[in-house]
Amino acid sequence: MAQTFYLGDVVQMKKQHPCGSYDWEIIRLGADIKIKCVGCGRIVMLPRVKFQKGIKKIIKSNVAQQEE
Known part of the structure; x- marks a missing residue:
C-alpha cells in the first residue's frame, strides 16, 4: 500500500501539531x-x-503539475 507523494502536496497527519494544525x-x-x-x-x-x-489523508495533491 505504497502511496505516491509529490512536492507541494498538503497532507493531514494523525497527530496534531502543538500549534493546533x-x-x-x-x-x-x-x-x-x-x-x-x-x-x-x-x-x-x-x-x-x-x-x-x-499520514491520515492527502488534502491537496499536485499530481497534475508533476505530470506535465
Missing part, C-alpha cells in the same frame, strides 16, 4: 521527507517510514 505541506522528498506546518510554518524532517505511518 493537522495539515502539513511536503517540501522535500527522498529517503527522508521534509514537511512544513500549514498553521505556523515550522519545518520537520521525518524518515519516510514514520511519515507514511503518521
